[in-house]
Amino acid sequence: MEIEEMLKQKDLKITPQRMAILTVLKNTRSFLSAQELFQEVIKILPGTNFSTVYRNLDVLLGKGLLCRVPSDTADLYELRREEGHHHHAVCKGCGASIPVDFCPMESLAKELGRKGFLPTEHCFEVYGLCERCRDGKK
Amino acid sequence: MEIEEMLKQKDLKITPQRMAILTVLKNTRSFLSAQELFQEVIKILPGTNFSTVYRNLDVLLGKGLLCRVPSDTADLYELRREEGHHHHAVCKGCGASIPVDFCPMESLAKELGRKGFLPTEHCFEVYGLCERCRDGKK
DNA sequence: ATAAATGCAAAGGATTTGCACTAAG
DNA sequence: CTTAGTGCAAATCCTTTGCATTTAT
Numbered sequence: 001m002e003i004e005e006m007l008k009q010k011d012l013k014i015t016p017q018r019m020a021i022l023t024v025l026k027n028t029r030s031f032l033s034a035q036e037l038f039q040e041v042i043k044i045l046p047g048t049n050f051s052t053v054y055r056n057l058d059v060l061l062g063k064g065l066l067c068r069v070p071s072d073t074a075d076l077y078e079l080r081r082e083e084g085h086h087h088h089a090v091c092k093g094c095g096a097s098i099p100v101d102f103c104p105m106e107s108l109a110k111e112l113g114r115k116g117f118l119p120t121e122h123c124f125e126v127y128g129l130c131e132r133c134r135d136g137k138k
Numbered sequence: 139m140e141i142e143e144m145l146k147q148k149d150l151k152i153t154p155q156r157m158a159i160l161t162v163l164k165n166t167r168s169f170l171s172a173q174e175l176f177q178e179v180i181k182i183l184p185g186t187n188f189s190t191v192y193r194n195l196d197v198l199l200g201k202g203l204l205c206r207v208p209s210d211t212a213d214l215y216e217l218r219r220e221e222g223h224h225h226h227a228v229c230k231g232c233g234a235s236i237p238v239d240f241c242p243m244e245s246l247a248k249e250l251g252r253k254g255f256l257p258t259e260h261c262f263e264v265y266g267l268c269e270r271c272r273d274g275k276k
Numbered sequence: 277a278t279a280a281a282t283g284c285a286a287a288g289g290a291t292t293t294g295c296a297c298t299a300a301g
Numbered sequence: 302c303t304t305a306g307t308g309c310a311a312a313t314c315c316t317t318t319g320c321a322t323t324t325a326t
Binding site for chain 3: 305311315316317320324
Binding site for chain 3: 150151153155156185186187188189190193194197211
């Protein structure tokens with residue numbers, strides 16, 4: 001299976017909890033908070049502990065298997081898919097997230113490099129209202 | 139004084155606490171967490187309460203006098219200066235922040251608009267190592 | 277006068293941690 | 302066997318809130 005391969009490649013042990021976490025992330029289109037993720041995980045693997053989820057989010061993030069974006073209350077997580085790097089436009093009305101292929105770092109990395117700055121991470125997220133929510137608020 | 143004008147323009151009452159908060163923010167080059175800000179504020183105005191700082195950060199943010207950027211642990215705040223909108227490259231080594239004039243929304247707003255999405259806020263921050271810290275780590 | 281702002285203390289919510297136990301390699 | 306991973310419960314950290322009091326306008 002593919003998830004198992006991902007874990008092996010990163011020298012991570014294959015545990016039921018990890019499988020459950022990655023399965024949920026894989027089957028989720030938009031991103032999830034740790035809490036939402038946990039709720040889904042215990043449907044698949046009841047008894048899984050909350051701290052296990054948190055600890056794994058850290059580990060998986062550190063191994064580059066996930067990406068994290070900041071949000072109002074809690075951070076949100078998403079499986080990093082092969083397709084490549086992208087960002088999101090998140091609707092503050094309904095929570096829907098529209099993928100955005102454009103990445104500002106492409107234009108900026110060189111310029112920062114000239115100033116001696118070495119970018120290692122970045123965050124770019126857009127918040128607003130999607131068409132439906134925008135119309136509803138009129 | 140200038141801070142007082144800012145408050146008046148926004149229909150906010152001029153209180154010693156607010157003055158202290160804005161004074162600290164004004165005298166700070168990079169941005170501060172709420173906790174850091176609080177530590178500075180009580181040097182100027184001892185006895186100022188923690189919740190007062192938080193409440194004012196909310197108010198001032200709502201009035202557009204500040205901007206907020208997400209960070210590892212806590213959100214960071216900065217006085218919004220006249221010069222206009224900009225972003226930052228933050229060094230994970232020493233915390234220094236380099237202002238970045240480029241704003242990705244300029245290129246993206248139209249494209250999102252075509253999709254019906256109305257952007258209201260956005261976050262763009264770059265993290266990495268500045269020249270000094272990068273060399274130190276070699 | 278009166279509505280906004282503050283202080284205080286307590287609550288809330290997200291995340292982390294210590295420790296003993298379990299299980300993957 | 303050995304180390305990473307887990308469960309549990311408690312702790313921590315950041316932030317918010319209710320309420321009585323004070324203060325700016």
